[in-house]
Amino acid sequence: MNKQLLLGDEAIAQGAIDGGLSGIYAYPGTPSTEIMEYIQGSKQAAELNIHRKWSANEKTAMEAAIGMSYAGKRAMVCFKHVGLNVAADAFINASITGVNGGLVVVSADDPSMHSSQNEQDSRFYAKFAMIPILEPSNQQEAYDMTYHAFELSEKLNVPVLLRITTRLAHSRADVQRKETKKQNGIKLPSNPRQFVLLPAIAKKNYKGLLQQQPAMEEESDKSTFNTFINGKNTDMGIITTGIAYNYLMENYPDRNCPYPVVKISQYPIPRKMVTELYNSCKSLLIIEEGYPIVEDAMKGFMNIGKPIHGRLDGTLPRDGELNPNIVAKALGLSFTEGQPVPDVVKNRPPSLCQGCSHRDVYADLNEAMKDYGTGRVLADIGCYTLGALPPFNAINSCVDMGASITMAKGAADAGLVPAVAVIGDSTFTHSGMTGLLDAVIENTPITIIISDNSTTGMTGGQDSSATGKIVQICQGIGVKPEHIRVITPLKKNHEDNVKVMKEELAYNGVSVIIPQRECIQTAARRKKMEKKQ
Amino acid sequence: MKNDIILAGVGGQGILSIAAAIGMASVNSNLHIKQAEVHGMSQRGGDVQSHLRISDQPIASDLIPAGKTDLIISVEPMEGLRYLPFLAPNGWLVTNTTPFNNIPDYPETDALMGEIKKVKNHVAIDADTIAKEAGSSRASNIVMLGAASLFLDIPFEKIEEGIKQLFGRKGEEIVELNLKALRAGREFSEKNKS
Numbered sequence: 001m002n003k004q005l006l007l008g009d010e011a012i013a014q015g016a017i018d019g020g021l022s023g024i025y026a027y028p029g030t031p032s033t034e035i036m037e038y039i040q041g042s043k044q045a046a047e048l049n050i051h052r053k054w055s056a057n058e059k060t061a062m063e064a065a066i067g068m069s070y071a072g073k074r075a076m077v078c079f080k081h082v083g084l085n086v087a088a089d090a091f092i093n094a095s096i097t098g099v100n101g102g103l104v105v106v107s108a109d110d111p112s113m114h115s116s117q118n119e120q121d122s123r124f125y126a127k128f129a130m131i132p133i134l135e136p137s138n139q140q141e142a143y144d145m146t147y148h149a150f151e152l153s154e155k156l157n158v159p160v161l162l163r164i165t166t167r168l169a170h171s172r173a174d175v176q177r178k179e180t181k182k183q184n185g186i187k188l189p190s191n192p193r194q195f196v197l198l199p200a201i202a203k204k205n206y207k208g209l210l211q212q213q214p215a216m217e218e219e220s221d222k223s224t225f226n227t228f229i230n231g232k233n234t235d236m237g238i239i240t241t242g243i244a245y246n247y248l249m250e251n252y253p254d255r256n257c258p259y260p261v262v263k264i265s266q267y268p269i270p271r272k273m274v275t276e277l278y279n280s281c282k283s284l285l286i287i288e289e290g291y292p293i294v295e296d297a298m299k300g301f302m303n304i305g306k307p308i309h310g311r312l313d314g315t316l317p318r319d320g321e322l323n324p325n326i327v328a329k330a331l332g333l334s335f336t337e338g339q340p341v342p343d344v345v346k347n348r349p350p351s352l353c354q355g356c357s358h359r360d361v362y363a364d365l366n367e368a369m370k371d372y373g374t375g376r377v378l379a380d381i382g383c384y385t386l387g388a389l390p391p392f393n394a395i396n397s398c399v400d401m402g403a404s405i406t407m408a409k410g411a412a413d414a415g416l417v418p419a420v421a422v423i424g425d426s427t428f429t430h431s432g433m434t435g436l437l438d439a440v441i442e443n444t445p446i447t448i449i450i451s452d453n454s455t456t457g458m459t460g461g462q463d464s465s466a467t468g469k470i471v472q473i474c475q476g477i478g479v480k481p482e483h484i485r486v487i488t489p490l491k492k493n494h495e496d497n498v499k500v501m502k503e504e505l506a507y508n509g510v511s512v513i514i515p516q517r518e519c520i521q522t523a524a525r526r527k528k529m530e531k532k533q
Numbered sequence: 534m535k536n537d538i539i540l541a542g543v544g545g546q547g548i549l550s551i552a553a554a555i556g557m558a559s560v561n562s563n564l565h566i567k568q569a570e571v572h573g574m575s576q577r578g579g580d581v582q583s584h585l586r587i588s589d590q591p592i593a594s595d596l597i598p599a600g601k602t603d604l605i606i607s608v609e610p611m612e613g614l615r616y617l618p619f620l621a622p623n624g625w626l627v628t629n630t631t632p633f634n635n636i637p638d639y640p641e642t643d644a645l646m647g648e649i650k651k652v653k654n655h656v657a658i659d660a661d662t663i664a665k666e667a668g669s670s671r672a673s674n675i676v677m678l679g680a681a682s683l684f685l686d687i688p689f690e691k692i693e694e695g696i697k698q699l700f701g702r703k704g705e706e707i708v709e710l711n712l713k714a715l716r717a718g719r720e721f722s723e724k725n726k727s
Contacts, residue, residue: 005556005566030572114571171569171595172556243595250594324598336600338618342648344640345614348543350579351635383577460572 006175008168009034011139012078012106015146017044020181022073022101023051025061027430028459029080030115031169032108036078037462048183054456056465057401057430058083062090065103069094069159070195072187073101074150081109081122086401086431088125094159095129096197096205100189102150103159110166111290112321115458117381117398119319121291126161126267130209132216133161133267134225135242139173141265145225147178156216158209165289167321168243213268221272225265228273233258237281239274240264241294244287250324251333259285269294278306285330286310289322351386357517358384360489360497361422361451362392364515367494368501369420376416380404380432382424383457383519395422402431408446409439417445418505425452425466433473436510440478443509447501450474450512451489453519461522474512483511490517534564534686537597538585538604539619541612543633544571544578548608550699551678552583557695558687559587569595578635580612587687606681608660608674609633610645617652626652627681627722629660629673656680656722663717672714679718683726689719 006014013035016024026036039045039052051068055061058079068075077087084091084107091105107122126133134149136142146162153160193201220226231237238261240248245263249255260281262273278284278298283306286295295310309315315330316322328335352359361384369376379385379395380403387394397407408421423432428450439446450470456462466473474484485504487497497515504511518526538555542548552568559566569584584597602620607613607628620626628649632642649657658680664673675696682692696715700708 003560005560007570034572167569167595170572171567173567173592173595174560174565246593246595250598255593323596324594328598336598336621338600338602338620339652341617342614342651344644344648345611346636346638346640348578348580348612348636350544350577353577386577458577 003174003176005172006139006143007034007170007172008136008139008142008164009108009170010038011143011175012146012162012164013038013042014175014177015143016076016104017042017048017050018178018180019147019150020074020183021050021076021150022183023065023068024076024078025051025055025064026078027055027058027061027083028456028462029083029108030459031110031166032078032080032083032106033459033462034169035106044180054463054465058087059090062087062094062105066090066094066097069099069101069103070189071101073184075101076104076106078106079108080116081107081120082116082118082400083107084122084125091125091159092129093197095131095209096202097195098157098205098208099153099159100187100194101184102153104146104149104153104162105159106162106164108164108166108169109290112166114166117400119290121293122161122163123267123290123293126163127293129159130213131158131161132156132219133163135163135265135267136168137243137245137263137265139168139171139175141225142168143175143177145265152219156212156219158212163242165243165321217268217271220266220268220270223266223270226270226273227263228276229257229261229263231258231260234260234281235283237262237277237284239277239284239286239294239298241288241290244289244322244327247322247324247327248287251328251331264294269297274298281306283307283309285315287316287322287327287330349389351389352383353520355520356383357453357489357515357519358387358451360491360494361449361515362387362394364489364494364497364501365420365422365449366392366394367498368505372418372505376411376418377420377422378404378407378411379421380423380427382427384422384424384451387422401427402435405432405435405439405446405448408448409435409444412444412446419446420505421446421448423448423450424457425450425454425470426456426464428470429464429466429473433477436474436479437477439510445508446510447504447507448510448512450514452514452516453522454516455519455522457519457521461519461525470514479510479512483507483509484514485511486514486516488517489515535588535590536586536604536685536687537602538587538606539597539602539616540583540585540606541616542581542608543612543635544581546608546633547674548581548583551606551674552585554675554678554692554695554699555585555587555685555687557698558691561694562687562691564589564687565592567592567595580615582616604681604684606677608677610642610649610657611640614645614648620652623654625684626655627677627684628655628657629677630657631659631661631673654726656726658718658721658725660718663721664714667714667717668710672711675711675714676718679715680722682715682719683722
């Protein structure tokens with residue numbers, strides 16, 4: 001088979017297809033989105049009848065994948081790092097149930113927060129759940145690891161976390177494929193109570209998970225993804241994790257690092273390799289893309305062993321993505337610096353598209369809010385979060401998916417009346433609906449704007465679970481029909497829309513305003529597709 | 534052989550089509566390649582870049598170290614300057630002169646051109662006009678690729694091949710238009726490299 005030029009995300013997707021995948025479950029989130037998109041666009045996946053539809057949120061995705069594993073087939077879940085927070089309940093308990101069909105969880109971290117509200121490191125979750133992690137350093141490894149991960153999961157009877165970061169997810173390189181494995185057939189768990197986490201059963205399962213730990217460590221020690229590379233200069237030993245290895249080697253163009261190196265790409269931390277490195281070197285440098293997890297483990301709380309350098313002692317920066325020059329500095333090597341950026345260069349922050357419906361929504365809302373003053377608009381996560389920036393300066397919060405409605409409720413409970421929530425359609429069905437129920441039960445005086453552009457916009461226009469359903473959902477949850485107002489956000493409707501908003505802001509209870517106009521990017525893509533057909 | 538390239542522009546300007554063409558030409562030349570892109574939030578009218586590395590040896594880092602870039606290709610005059618910290622002392626800046634102005638404090642053209650001229654090795658090209666002359670202003674990125682191709686260690690025929698592969702599905706006419714744009718860009722660089 002010929003080599004293919006694939007993004008890290010695409011390499012994972014192809015690795016899963018070739019590894020015997022029966023279903024992928026995911027919610028869009030940068031930098032993970034292209035995994036599902038690749039499988040949705042894959043002819044091979046269609047022929048193999050692999051399940052490949054977006055889920056309403058990461059928790060429903062995780063649970064559906066557990067269900068597929070229960071039925072004996074191989075399943076994969078994909079999301080960005082904060083998506084793992086949403087899926088955490090199911091994720092942690094899946095390590096207690098164990099698996100039947102292989103279960104792989106892909107979490108894409110975003111160090112330097114290119115498109116995220118934090119840079120949390122998903123490896124913590126795997127340690128929490130006591131399951132193995134695979135952390136590829138390049139696209140070929142991303143393919144090979146995913147291909148292999150389902151078997152590892154089945155062998156150890158736990159889900160396996162595949163942890164990647166933005167740089168690998170969105171970088172292309174050539175990838176060599178392997179033969180496609182056959183999918184598993186339906187086969188119920190041999191123990192019918194395996195997935196029944198009643199305390200008595202959970203206690204037994206948990207002991208089983210604890211007993212599996214040495215086997216996981218053994219897998220790491222003999223894994224071909226972990227390597228011990230000899231070096232002559234034992235003044236220092238180096239441990240790299242994931243793509244940090246590349247930044248180390250970039251500094252040695254002939255790839256001859258003078259120090260011994262342990263390249264970690266599978267966890268638990270390979271104890272034998274790391275112990276050998278520690279014993280043979282005078283000090284250690286730990287280079288990790290993400291939080292200093294291995295470094296912290298190596299140092300221990302007392303830090304009474306040999307000197308260990310890394311992100312915790314300032315040898316490397318405590319936060320942010322690594323790059324070759326940062327690592328050069330840590331190695332004490334000389335490095336190049338180009339010319340400074342001329343003063344004439346100005347910042348060019350992202351902004352809402354010209355013609356975007358959210359622009360009209362904010363123009364309407366800012367006008368309607370004039371009587372009440374600023375500081376009352378709790379918003380959410382999506383393109384419309386850009387409403388925080390000039391010229392709109394329209395919103396006052398962005399915390400996590402769905403938080404707009406519940407934060408508005410809390411603020412209203414505190415006496416900030418009216419409080420306004422701004423949320424997108426996909427975010428609403430992701431995790432806004434339950435918060436709306438809370439508000440309805442107390443008839444809290446909040447005005448919720450569900451800015452419905454009928455797409456998941458920020459991540460590139462994936463299908464939204466909310467499309468065509470928002471009014472019925474709000475009615476079903478119990479919002480009074482006369483306080484569900486659908487408007488069309490266009491300049492020509494500005495005055496009418498402001499009037500609607502003012503009326504609902506004055507209402508002392510839950511109201512929902514739904515400005516409806518399709519995302520212009522999605523509309524353009526749709527028209528292009530229609531033209532083709 | 535090693536070419537480290539930064540592609541610069543604004544979200545939506547289609548710098549990835551240039552990357553795809555070079556990528557295709559590299560694969561056809563049996564070279565190693567790594568190409569880091571920007572997806573997600575920044576694509577909404579913000580500044581975007583792509584690190585593209587080509588080599589006959591395996592490539593380690595997806596990111597180019599600062600001060601090591603051989604070639605910056607900018608489809609807009611301000612964005613190329615943003616990556617000067619990455620440019621090697623003898624590296625080339627090949628930039629379009631047509632501004633993409635979507636911010637209130639976008640600098641004056643003279644000020645930008647002044648800074649571009651300070652870069653030792655540069656080609657400033659009005660790719661939009663040349664593309665129009667070639668048949669479509671939409672081919673301006675391919676004009677930029679042509680202008681930059683002079684500084685790549687990939688045979689020009691391989692880049693032409695890449696264009697044929699990329700646009701082949703769109704018909705002979707589109708392929709010819711883009712090849713014309715490519716050659717016009719290349720010709721401009723041959724005449725105007727300072």
